[in-house]
Amino acid sequence: xxxxxxxxxxxxxxxxxxxxxxxxxxxxxxxxxxxxxxxxxxxxxxxxxxxxxxxxxxxxxxxxxxxxxxxxxxxxxxxxxxxxxxxxxxxxxxxxxxxxxxxxxxxxxxxxxxxxxxxxxxxxxxxxxxxxxxxxxxxxxxxxxxxxxxxxxxxxxxx
Amino acid sequence: xxxxxxxxxxxxxxxxxxxxxxxxxxxxxxxxxxxxxxxxxxxxxxxxxxxxxxxxxxxxxxxxxxxxxxxxxxxxxxxxxxxxxxxxxxxxxxxxxxxxxxxxxxxxxxxxxxxxxxxxxxxxxxxxxxxxxxxxxxxxxxxxxxxxxxxxxxxxxxxxxxxxxxxxxxxxxxxxxxxxxxxxxxxxxxxxxxxxxxxxxxxxxxxxxxxxxxxxxxxxxxxxxxxxxxxxxxxxxxxxxxxxxxxxxxxxxxxxxxxxxxxxxxxxxxxxxxxxxxxxxxxxxxxxxxxxxxxxxxxxxxxxxxxxxxxxxxxxxxxxxxxxxxxxxxxxxxxxxxxxxxxxxxxxxxxxxxxxxxxxxxxxxxxxxxxxxxxxxxxxxxxxxxxxxxxxxxxxxxxxxxxxxxxxxxxxxxxxxxxxxxxxxxxxxxxxxxxxxxxxxxxxxxxxxxxxxxxxxxxxxxxxxxxxxxxxxxxxxxxxxxxxxxxxxxxxxxx
Numbered sequence: 001x002x003x004x005x006x007x008x009x010x011x012x013x014x015x016x017x018x019x020x021x022x023x024x025x026x027x028x029x030x031x032x033x034x035x036x037x038x039x040x041x042x043x044x045x046x047x048x049x050x051x052x053x054x055x056x057x058x059x060x061x062x063x064x065x066x067x068x069x070x071x072x073x074x075x076x077x078x079x080x081x082x083x084x085x086x087x088x089x090x091x092x093x094x095x096x097x098x099x100x101x102x103x104x105x106x107x108x109x110x111x112x113x114x115x116x117x118x119x120x121x122x123x124x125x126x127x128x129x130x131x132x133x134x135x136x137x138x139x140x141x142x143x144x145x146x147x148x149x150x151x152x153x154x155x156x157x158x159x
Numbered sequence: 160x161x162x163x164x165x166x167x168x169x170x171x172x173x174x175x176x177x178x179x180x181x182x183x184x185x186x187x188x189x190x191x192x193x194x195x196x197x198x199x200x201x202x203x204x205x206x207x208x209x210x211x212x213x214x215x216x217x218x219x220x221x222x223x224x225x226x227x228x229x230x231x232x233x234x235x236x237x238x239x240x241x242x243x244x245x246x247x248x249x250x251x252x253x254x255x256x257x258x259x260x261x262x263x264x265x266x267x268x269x270x271x272x273x274x275x276x277x278x279x280x281x282x283x284x285x286x287x288x289x290x291x292x293x294x295x296x297x298x299x300x301x302x303x304x305x306x307x308x309x310x311x312x313x314x315x316x317x318x319x320x321x322x323x324x325x326x327x328x329x330x331x332x333x334x335x336x337x338x339x340x341x342x343x344x345x346x347x348x349x350x351x352x353x354x355x356x357x358x359x360x361x362x363x364x365x366x367x368x369x370x371x372x373x374x375x376x377x378x379x380x381x382x383x384x385x386x387x388x389x390x391x392x393x394x395x396x397x398x399x400x401x402x403x404x405x406x407x408x409x410x411x412x413x414x415x416x417x418x419x420x421x422x423x424x425x426x427x428x429x430x431x432x433x434x435x436x437x438x439x440x441x442x443x444x445x446x447x448x449x450x451x452x453x454x455x456x457x458x459x460x461x462x463x464x465x466x467x468x469x470x471x472x473x474x475x476x477x478x479x480x481x482x483x484x485x486x487x488x489x490x491x492x493x494x495x496x497x498x499x500x501x502x503x504x505x506x507x508x509x510x511x512x513x514x515x516x517x518x519x520x521x522x523x524x525x526x527x528x529x530x531x532x533x534x535x536x537x538x539x540x541x542x543x544x545x546x547x548x549x550x551x552x553x554x555x556x557x558x559x560x561x562x563x564x565x566x567x568x569x570x571x572x573x574x575x576x577x578x579x580x581x582x583x584x585x586x587x588x589x590x591x592x593x594x595x596x597x598x599x600x601x602x603x604x605x606x607x608x609x610x611x612x613x614x615x616x617x618x619x620x621x622x623x624x625x626x627x628x629x630x631x632x633x634x635x636x637x638x639x640x641x642x643x644x645x646x647x648x649x650x651x652x653x654x
Contacts, residue, residue: 077600077623079516079531140627144530159536 048110052103059099060129161327161334168346169205177456184502185232241316300349339376379428431580506565511598547640557641
């Protein structure tokens with residue numbers, strides 16, 4: 001991997017961590033996203049939101065690392081082999097999706113009202129943490145495999 | 160320094176083919192080389208192949224003409240051609256020695272001379288059609304060639320040839336003329352001394368001989384053949400069993416006569432005679448390249464760069480062991496090895512990984528394919544960006560030219576390794592023994608024998624890494640389109 005790609009992954013994950021563990025809880029704490037079926041929002045955030053978000057964050061991080069390592073060590077150079085890896089991106093991407101479902105299922109007793117907002121936020125987190133990092137920073141000949149990676153990398157000047 | 164190379168006969172043409180290959184890999188300077196083929200057999204297969212190699216080279220050279228040759232030595236040297244001169248060029252019918260000398264008239268008007276002619280040439284030799292060459296008979300060839308008098312040098316291409324040499328000397332250059340051919344066959348053995356003498360005489364006549372260096376490269380026997388069963392045993396054709404005798408006689412001639420003509424003489428041969436197919440001439444006389452021709456091209460290089468300054472100096476090049484050829488046996492081996500490996504890796508990478516992908520991009524569409532081959536998008540566009548349009552016929556034509564050169568170069572290298580009774584250890588040519596099939600890119604790190612890299616570097620040497628490192632930004636213009644891609648790959652392929 002090139003230094004720029006590694007730096008981008010780190011920066012996007014740092015921003016992601018701030019969004020997931022600081023920004024999004026603030027939405028609940030300030031009532032921007034209302035959660036009325038819990039006695040105390042602060043307790044719900046610490047007891048339910050944070051563990052669920054940590055699961056999603058951790059699995060996204062794991063999925064990103066798996067994808068980046070696979071592509072960084074791969075010796076495939078022909079288009080047909082590169083194309084096969086497209087399936088792997090989606091399969092690895094399933095891990096965060098499953099983690100979102102699992103996290104919501106595990107902590108749904110905390111608040112029924114928050115289920116929808118949590119699902120939306122976690123999907124956005126998934127997009128930021130997995131799609132954005134892989135689309136902007138996948139190394140080598142696999143760089144355009146994540147959907148819209150060519151356009152994204154063109155926009156940020158990372159081709 | 161003007162450089163003039165004259166290939167006489169089939170072996171001379173094959174030596175020129177070797178020079179073309181070495182020029183392509185950057186082993187000559189940017190000084191143009193001007194070549195002239197001399198052959199009575201205009202359809203000779205060896206000659207035809209050499210002329211085709213030259214055409215391919217020139218088309219590649221045109222593509223790279225504007226590039227910085229220091230940065231990328233591929234196709235560094237411009238090769239110009241005077242094309243072919245044949246002593247029978249003006250004679251369309253009855254190309255026999257009898258007709259050539261107007262035997263019937265001589266016999267009638269000067270019976271004694273006619274009788275001498277009968278003594279010197281058998282009936283079969285007198286009637287043999289010479290449009291297939293001189294049939295391994297120097298006696299026939301030298302008689303025909305000796306009819307080329309100085310005045311004929313005013314004819315093309317000789318007129319232009321001499322004028323260019325005069326122009327070179329006039330501008331203070333020291334032109335170098337090297338004639339190459341076999342000493343043991345027909346055309347080379349007879350044509351080379353005759354033409355060299357004619358040129359020397361002409362240069363004397365125009366008072367520039369002292370400012371011109373003339374060298375010759377004689378190929379001693381290095382291949383042999385047997386006439387197929389059923390071939391007339393008394394027929395007029397080359398016999399390899401006579402090669403050594405011919406050689407011995409020719410060397411005696413050069414010992415006494417050649418010193419006046421040549422400033423430098425190169426002799427090259429091989430103890431092991433490679434078997435080639437029997438052929439009387441024409442298109443079927445098409446022998447595969449032999450490593451002696453690599454030495455021949457290196458001798459040309461030696462003549463241009465470092466000819467012995469002292470008259471009578473004898474320079475020897477030989478092998479460590481008979482029957483084996485390694486990098487250590489090549490003169491100027493560091494440079495030669497590096498440049499040949501560079502070019503072989505380039506040609507192999509192009510044919511195994513780049514050309515097939517470019518072909519797929521053409522059939523599948525540039526836009527879709529670009530996602531699977533990001534290197535492609537660095538050199539081409541789909542017609543909307545600043546980069547050359549991938550579908551532009553000029554770009555596609557350039558791809559075909561580069562691929563054609565790569566195939567020809569690897570083919571030439573392959574056959575250098577096939578000399579019978581010899582173990583040639585320069586490249587693992589098995590990697591490209593089937594050039595029309597699919598080449599396996601993973602062979603890339605193992606192409607050169609003894610490339611001296613440690614295992615780590617060798618394991619990192621992958622086609623994927625090459626493609627990933629293709630970057631026009633690291634290259635001076637022209638760095639876009641097909642030629643940018645080829646130049647970028649060539650530079651990356653250097654070990």
